[in-house]
Amino acid sequence: MINRKRAQVEIIGLVIIVILIALGMLFMAQFALKEDAKKKIFTRKGLAYSTMSSLMKTTISDQSCSGTYQKWVQPQLGKDLLEDCAKNYDYYSVDDPDSYSLYKCQGLHSCHFANQLIKKLLNETLGEWNKKYVFQVKLIRAQEDKPLTIVGPIKVGGGCPRSKDRDVSGLFPLHTDAGLIESNLYLCD
Amino acid sequence: MLRKKNGQARMNETIAIVFIFFVLILFGIMFFYQYQKIAIKEKNEELLGNRAMDTTLKTLFLPELICTKGEAEPEDNCFDLMKLRHAEKTFTAHLNDYYYELFSFAKITVQEIYPGNKTYILYDKEKPPLEDGSSGWTRKEPTYFVVTLKDENNTEEKSNYGFGYINIEVYS
Amino acid sequence: MVKNKSDKNRKSSHGLYNKSGQIQLTFSWIYILIAGAIILLFFVGLVFKQQAAAEESLAFDVVQIMDSIFTGAQVSEKTKNFIDVSGLADYTLSFTCEDGLSEFGIKGQSSPIQNVVDPIFSPQEIKTTLLILWSLPYKLPFKVIDMMYVTSINTKYFILGDGNGFAEEFYNSTQDFNRVLISNPTDIDPEKNFQVRIIDLEGVYVKPNQLVPAKLSLLEDDKVTAISFTASNMVNYFKKEDNLWKQTNLNPVQIISLSGERNAAKYAAIFAANDEVYQCNMNKAFLRLKYLIEIYEEKAKEIETHYNLNPELQLNKDCLNYIQKGGYEQNINGALESLKNIVAGCLFKPSLCGDLLQPAEDLKQANIDLGEKGDCLTLY
Numbered sequence: 001m002i003n004r005k006r007a008q009v010e011i012i013g014l015v016i017i018v019i020l021i022a023l024g025m026l027f028m029a030q031f032a033l034k035e036d037a038k039k040k041i042f043t044r045k046g047l048a049y050s051t052m053s054s055l056m057k058t059t060i061s062d063q064s065c066s067g068t069y070q071k072w073v074q075p076q077l078g079k080d081l082l083e084d085c086a087k088n089y090d091y092y093s094v095d096d097p098d099s100y101s102l103y104k105c106q107g108l109h110s111c112h113f114a115n116q117l118i119k120k121l122l123n124e125t126l127g128e129w130n131k132k133y134v135f136q137v138k139l140i141r142a143q144e145d146k147p148l149t150i151v152g153p154i155k156v157g158g159g160c161p162r163s164k165d166r167d168v169s170g171l172f173p174l175h176t177d178a179g180l181i182e183s184n185l186y187l188c189d
Numbered sequence: 190m191l192r193k194k195n196g197q198a199r200m201n202e203t204i205a206i207v208f209i210f211f212v213l214i215l216f217g218i219m220f221f222y223q224y225q226k227i228a229i230k231e232k233n234e235e236l237l238g239n240r241a242m243d244t245t246l247k248t249l250f251l252p253e254l255i256c257t258k259g260e261a262e263p264e265d266n267c268f269d270l271m272k273l274r275h276a277e278k279t280f281t282a283h284l285n286d287y288y289y290e291l292f293s294f295a296k297i298t299v300q301e302i303y304p305g306n307k308t309y310i311l312y313d314k315e316k317p318p319l320e321d322g323s324s325g326w327t328r329k330e331p332t333y334f335v336v337t338l339k340d341e342n343n344t345e346e347k348s349n350y351g352f353g354y355i356n357i358e359v360y361s
Numbered sequence: 362m363v364k365n366k367s368d369k370n371r372k373s374s375h376g377l378y379n380k381s382g383q384i385q386l387t388f389s390w391i392y393i394l395i396a397g398a399i400i401l402l403f404f405v406g407l408v409f410k411q412q413a414a415a416e417e418s419l420a421f422d423v424v425q426i427m428d429s430i431f432t433g434a435q436v437s438e439k440t441k442n443f444i445d446v447s448g449l450a451d452y453t454l455s456f457t458c459e460d461g462l463s464e465f466g467i468k469g470q471s472s473p474i475q476n477v478v479d480p481i482f483s484p485q486e487i488k489t490t491l492l493i494l495w496s497l498p499y500k501l502p503f504k505v506i507d508m509m510y511v512t513s514i515n516t517k518y519f520i521l522g523d524g525n526g527f528a529e530e531f532y533n534s535t536q537d538f539n540r541v542l543i544s545n546p547t548d549i550d551p552e553k554n555f556q557v558r559i560i561d562l563e564g565v566y567v568k569p570n571q572l573v574p575a576k577l578s579l580l581e582d583d584k585v586t587a588i589s590f591t592a593s594n595m596v597n598y599f600k601k602e603d604n605l606w607k608q609t610n611l612n613p614v615q616i617i618s619l620s621g622e623r624n625a626a627k628y629a630a631i632f633a634a635n636d637e638v639y640q641c642n643m644n645k646a647f648l649r650l651k652y653l654i655e656i657y658e659e660k661a662k663e664i665e666t667h668y669n670l671n672p673e674l675q676l677n678k679d680c681l682n683y684i685q686k687g688g689y690e691q692n693i694n695g696a697l698e699s700l701k702n703i704v705a706g707c708l709f710k711p712s713l714c715g716d717l718l719q720p721a722e723d724l725k726q727a728n729i730d731l732g733e734k735g736d737c738l739t740l741y
Binding site: 024129 | 224242267334335
């Protein structure tokens with residue numbers, strides 16, 4: 001009887017030890033379940049917006065750029081080049097990059113040049129920092145339902161599907177005679 | 190005799206139990222020490238991240254660099270090249286008496302990507318090395334932001350916007 | 362009855378054993394009590410020490426987070442931020458500024474944040490569930506710094522008088538703040554607010570040694586303050602002392618700002634606890650101005666060189682006269698030089714800061730003329 005009672009007391013002692021070990025595991029678990037640092041979220045959102053805003057404002061300083069009457073011009077990437085790309089998209093094809101457009105830089109159609117330049121700029125910034133991103137410009141014509149992708153999609157690292165945790169720059173809409181241009185940049189890790 | 194032996198055995202048992210009790214306490218203290226060590230390291234990482242974020246925010250909205258438009262609102266994510274070219278001189282001249290209070294131990298660089306590729310090191314204050322000569326800092330937390338670089342100093346007198354980025358590294 | 366010798370021995374030894382057992386039992390209990398008490402005291406002491414450490418750690422965390430929030434709120438100028446601090450409802454936040462150094466933290470705790478750069482205008486103590494942060498850019502005439510105003514939902518502002526339309530402007534700008542327009546000091550009722558600030562825009566309702574409104578006598582002295590505008594840019598600060606108004610500043614405080622809507626320095630005066638806090642934080646703005654002038658001087662030189670090297674750009678324009686000292690009366694270089702000289706004196710003697718207004722006004726006009734009349738590159 002006494003031995004049985006002693007054995008029961010010893011079992012209780014073992015149970016207490018198991019509970020203490022379980023509590024210790026819970027302490028460790030809190031590190032594993034820690035949420036994303038605020039800095040990471042803030043910089044990704046801000047970076048997407050600032051990159052897009054800077055791209056749209058960039059002035060093309062290429063000496064080979066020409067506009068009306070073949071005069072040398074310095075168009076802005078967002079306002080001038082993308083608008084021209086939208087207006088003259090029907091003349092453009094990937095196999096014929098020097099087809100007609102109002103602005104021509106390095107003899108290339110504005111859509112082609114814009115695509116090339118944006119790829120280069122994003123590669124030298126986001127690409128260098130090992131960020132995954134998707135950039136595209138869509139044209140929404142009045143008479144059509146489906147938006148037309150006129151620049152991009154420029155994807156790196158497999159892009160940013162909906163299933164991934166991603167941040168968007170915002171649409172940066174541009175109203176033109178050809179329709180509404182929407183540009184956006186998705187950033188994900 | 191039997192009682193004496195019984196008493197001795199029980200005494201030994203008591204001593205053993207007390208000994209194990211203290212060993213358990215020692216394990217508890219060691220476990221707590223390890224936990225605190227990791228917690229402090231995590232805390233330092235978090236504080237460094239916060240400092241990086243604060244320094245980035247302050248830099249992006251510095252009146253010494255931002256693009257102004259007269260009485261209108263200043264432009265976002267934009268640095269005026271005409272101010273940027275001279276900002277380094279001012280920051281360096283007043284580094285220890287003013288700008289250190291703003292940026293602490295950090296390095297702020299503006300890199301032009303398009304059309305040129307000039308680098309402007311606006312601020313650089315590394316942690317001083319330790320007494321034994323080893324580096325004063327253990328970690329650098331870089332933050333990158335893309336900015337537009339406005340230059341009005343051209344013959345057309347219109348604002349030409351370049352493309353670049355700012356790199357802010359804070360030292361821990 | 363003793364049966365035999367062994368029985369007798371047993372009984373006498375039994376008695377001895379009884380006494381020994383009693384002593385042993387007593388000693389055991391005393392030993393247990395003392396040992397137990399020592400162990401308990403050890404753990405209780407540990408708990409108290411941990412509690413103190415936890416409170417310090419909480420205060421540190423809170424203050425660090427608030428510092429980040431303040432940084433974010435300051436750069437998002439003209440935006441009001443409402444921060445839920447219901448977790449800190451039992452704590453008092455303290456804000457001080459002395460000799461150019463601001464400190465804010467939890468009252469009674471030892472980990473305040475110190476700041477010598479950013480001007481923060483607030484009451485000296487705040488105890489609330491909702492903190493309100495707002496910032497406005499201070500321009501003299503270019504943007505110098507963002508001024509941050511910190512208040513709470515339980516700090517009530519009573520706006521007395523019209524102040525040439527400023528009352529309405531202030532009331533409309535501070536939507537969602539705890540403020541009310543009143544025409545008579547007798548209408549003042551603190552209700553359940555933590556503290557009150559009376560804004561006397563006419564300079565007639567709050568005077569030294571005058572009785573405070575009756576309902577305010579229930580609040581503690583340091584929770585009742587007032588600001589009285591003797592002119593549109595001169596103020597006096599008052600606090601309650603034994604139900605009478607007592608002026609805290611020796612000389613009237615001048616608000617150094619160019620006219621216009623959302624006058625950052627004027628709003629700062631309203632939110633600042635007293636004249637000391639106001640002057641201390643304004644000095645931070647003037648110190649920043651000193652360094653900004655250096656950069657703008659270099660920019661002005663670059664613009665001047667640009668026009669000197671490209672005279673053809675000036676054929677139909679008059680840019681250099683708006684920039685150079687020998688040119689028009691209101692010119693960029695002259696105004697910048699005056700600003701630079703005056704700000705150096707202002708940092709040593711605050712009474713000289715009022716002289717900043719004229720060169721600031723000249724610089725503003727020269728810049729406008731440069732852009733509009735001259736069609737030239739502007740300084741800012």
